[in-house]
Amino acid sequence: MSELIRQHIKEQVAMLPHSPGIYQFVDSNGVVIYVGKAKDLKKRVSSYFVESRDHSAKVIVLVKQIVDIRHIVVDSEQDALLLENSLIKSLQPRYNILLKDDKTYPWIVIRKEAYPRVESTRQLVRDGSQYFGPYGSIGTQRSILEFIRKVIPLRTCKLNLAPHNIAKGKYRACLQYHLGNCKAPCEGLQTEEEYAESIALVQSILKGDLRPVRNYLESEMMHAAEQLKFEVAEQYKQRLISLQDYQAKSVIVSSKIIDTDIFTIVQEDDNEAYCNFISIRHGSIIAVQTIRMSVGVDTAPEELIARGIEHITSEFNHTLAKEIIVSHIPTTSILFSGVVFNIPQRGDKADLLAFSQRSARLYRAERLSRLATKSPEKHADRIMEAMRRELHLEREPRHIECFDNSNLQGTNPVASCVVFRDGKPSKKEYRHYNIKTVVGPDDFASMREIIERRYMRLLSEKAELPDLIIVDGGKGQLSSAYGVLKRLGIDKRVPIVGLAKRMEEIFYPNDPEPYYLSRTGEPLKVVCHIRDEAHRFGITFHRKKRNLTFINSEISQIHGIGDKSRNALFKHFKSVSNIRNASYEELSEIVGARRAQMIIDYFEGKLSK
Numbered sequence: 001m002s003e004l005i006r007q008h009i010k011e012q013v014a015m016l017p018h019s020p021g022i023y024q025f026v027d028s029n030g031v032v033i034y035v036g037k038a039k040d041l042k043k044r045v046s047s048y049f050v051e052s053r054d055h056s057a058k059v060i061v062l063v064k065q066i067v068d069i070r071h072i073v074v075d076s077e078q079d080a081l082l083l084e085n086s087l088i089k090s091l092q093p094r095y096n097i098l099l100k101d102d103k104t105y106p107w108i109v110i111r112k113e114a115y116p117r118v119e120s121t122r123q124l125v126r127d128g129s130q131y132f133g134p135y136g137s138i139g140t141q142r143s144i145l146e147f148i149r150k151v152i153p154l155r156t157c158k159l160n161l162a163p164h165n166i167a168k169g170k171y172r173a174c175l176q177y178h179l180g181n182c183k184a185p186c187e188g189l190q191t192e193e194e195y196a197e198s199i200a201l202v203q204s205i206l207k208g209d210l211r212p213v214r215n216y217l218e219s220e221m222m223h224a225a226e227q228l229k230f231e232v233a234e235q236y237k238q239r240l241i242s243l244q245d246y247q248a249k250s251v252i253v254s255s256k257i258i259d260t261d262i263f264t265i266v267q268e269d270d271n272e273a274y275c276n277f278i279s280i281r282h283g284s285i286i287a288v289q290t291i292r293m294s295v296g297v298d299t300a301p302e303e304l305i306a307r308g309i310e311h312i313t314s315e316f317n318h319t320l321a322k323e324i325i326v327s328h329i330p331t332t333s334i335l336f337s338g339v340v341f342n343i344p345q346r347g348d349k350a351d352l353l354a355f356s357q358r359s360a361r362l363y364r365a366e367r368l369s370r371l372a373t374k375s376p377e378k379h380a381d382r383i384m385e386a387m388r389r390e391l392h393l394e395r396e397p398r399h400i401e402c403f404d405n406s407n408l409q410g411t412n413p414v415a416s417c418v419v420f421r422d423g424k425p426s427k428k429e430y431r432h433y434n435i436k437t438v439v440g441p442d443d444f445a446s447m448r449e450i451i452e453r454r455y456m457r458l459l460s461e462k463a464e465l466p467d468l469i470i471v472d473g474g475k476g477q478l479s480s481a482y483g484v485l486k487r488l489g490i491d492k493r494v495p496i497v498g499l500a501k502r503m504e505e506i507f508y509p510n511d512p513e514p515y516y517l518s519r520t521g522e523p524l525k526v527v528c529h530i531r532d533e534a535h536r537f538g539i540t541f542h543r544k545k546r547n548l549t550f551i552n553s554e555i556s557q558i559h560g561i562g563d564k565s566r567n568a569l570f571k572h573f574k575s576v577s578n579i580r581n582a583s584y585e586e587l588s589e590i591v592g593a594r595r596a597q598m599i600i601d602y603f604e605g606k607l608s609k
Contacts, residue, residue: 305326
C-alpha cells in the first residue's frame with residue numbers, strides 16, 4: 001500500500017461517523033471486495049487498520065488491497081443487516097461469506113389457483129403459492145405426498161378450474177373420481193369452500209400437526225356408520241390406518257419438544273463452512289437442510305451461523321420458532337426479535353444439536369466424496385492445501401516421507417520409510433532398513449542412523465528431497481532426527497514434525513509444547529494413514545526378519561545345510577513348522593534330494609528324543 005493511498009484511507013476513516021451502517025472496501029480496479037455492517041462505523045472500520053495479532057491471514061491480505069472505502073449510514077443495526085445482505089447478494093464480494101448451496105432441494109407446493117393442486121417442486125417461484133420444506137431427501141418428500149393423497153381426496157389434473165369453465169360443463173370426471181381419490185370439482189361436485197377445508201387439512205399435515213386430520217377422519221367415519229354407509233365408513237377407516245402408519249414412520253422427536261428450530265455450523269477448514277437447519281413442529285421433524293457457505297474474512301462461527309439463519313429465514317420464507325437451538329450464539333441474535341437462543345448441554349435438546357451437526361458433517365462428506373470421484377486432481381489439490389495450512393508449512397506437502405522404528409525387546413532392530421505422493425501411498429518407493437550401528441534397544445540412535453543413511457544417499461544422488469518428514473514418535477525421536485538434518489545442512493530446506501502417541505498431537509523442532517490437529521479435519525486423517533502405513537510396513541519386515549533368525553538358528557544345526565539352502569527354505573516355506581511338516585518331494589524341489597533327506601532325518605531324530 002503506497003503512502004498516498006494510506007493517507008487517503010486514513011482521512012476516510014477519520015471522517016466516518018459513530019453511527020450504524022454498512023461499509024464497502026474497494027480495490028485498485030474499482031471492484032468492491034468486501035461489504036460489512038457495523039453498529040459503529042468508525043470503530044469497526046478503524047479496527048482493520050490497527051496492527052493486531054488477532055487478524056487472520058485473509059484480513060491481512062484484504063487490507064493490503066483496499067484503495068477506497070465507501071459507506072452508507074442507516075437508522076438501526078437491523079437496517080444495516082438487511083442492506084448488507086442485499087449488497088452481498090448483488091455484488092458477490094470476494095472476501096465475504098457467500099452462500100454456495102449447489103443442491104436443489106425438494107419442496108411441496110400448494111399452488112395459488114382455483115382448487116389448488118398439491119405437488120412436488122424444486123423451484124421456488126414468488127407467485128403467491130405456499131411452499132413447505134425443504135426436505136432433506138426426495139424419498140421423505142414423496143412419502144409425505146403419498147400419505148396426503150391416501151387420506152385427503154384432491155385433484156391431480158392440470159385443468160383450469162375457473163368457475164366459468166366449470167359452469168360451462170367443459171370437463172368430465174376422470175378415473176381418479178371413480179377410484180375415490182378425487183371429488184370431481186371439475187364437474188361442480190365439490191364446492192371451493194369444501195375443497196378449501198381439505199387444503200386446510202393438508203396445511204396442518206405439512207406443518208407437522210396431524211390432530212385436525214385425525215379428528216376429521218374419525219368424525220366422517222362415525223357419520224357414515226350412523227347413516228349405514230358402511231363402504232364409505234370403511235374408506236375412512238383405511239385412511240385412519242394410513243394416518244397411524246405414517247405417524248409411526250415419521251420422525252418423532254419428543255413429546256416435550258413441541259416447536260423449535262436447530263441451527264449448527266460445521267467448519268473443517270478456512271474456506272468452507274456448512275450450516276444445518278432442522279425445523280420441528282408438534283414434536284416432529286418437518287424440514288432438514290444443509291447449506292454450504294464460502295468463508296470470507298468473517299471466519300467466526302457466530303458470524304457464520306448468523307448468516308445461515310438470515311439466509312434460510314429470508315430465502316425460504318421460514319418463520320422462526322420461539323426457541324432456537326444453536327451450536328453458537330449468532331452475532332446478530334438481538335436482531336431476531338421474540339426469539340430465545342439456547343446451547344443445550346444435556347438431554348433431548350443436546351441430542352438434537354448433535355444430530356444436526358452429524359447431518360452437516362455427513363452432507364460435507366458426501367459432497368467431498370462426489371468431488372473426489374469427479375475430479376481426483378482437484379480433490380488432491382484441496383487436501384494438500386488443507387495440510388499446508390493445518391501444519392503451517394510454506395509449501396504443499398506433495399511428497400511426504402515417514403519413518404518408524406521396530407524392535408522386539410531389543411532384538412532384530414529395523415526401520416521403515418514410507419513415501420506418500422499427493423496424499424496417497426507410493427509403495428514402489430517404500431524402503432526397509434536394518435539397523436547396523438546400534439546395539440540394544442536405542443530408538444533415538446536408530447532414528448539418527450536411518451535419517452542419516454536416507455538423506456545422505458538422496459543428497460549424493462542429487463535426488464528430490466521430500467516436502468515434509470514425519471517421525472513416528474514424540475519430542476525425543478524428533479530431536480534426534482532434526483539434529484541429523486542440521487548436520488546435513490537441510491534443516492531449512494525440509495520441514496520435519498514428530499507424531500506423538502496421541503494421534504492429534506504434532507511436535508515441531510525446538511517447541512516443547514505439542515500442536516493439536518483438528519480431530520475432524522482431513523489433514524489428521526492423512527497423517528494417521530501415513531503413520532499407520534509406516535507402522536504396518538515396519539512390523540511386517542520385522543516379523544519376517546524374526547522368522548528368518550529363528551529358522552537360521554534352527555536349520556543351522558543341521559549338518560550340511562549352508563546359508564544358501566537356509567535362505568531358499570525360508571523364502572519358500574516361511575517358517576520352521578512348515579519345513580518340519582514338508583514332504584521329501586517338496587524339500588527335494590528346493591534343496592535337492594541329499595539335503596532333503598538330511599532335514600527329514602534331523603527332525604525325525606528330534607521327535608524320537
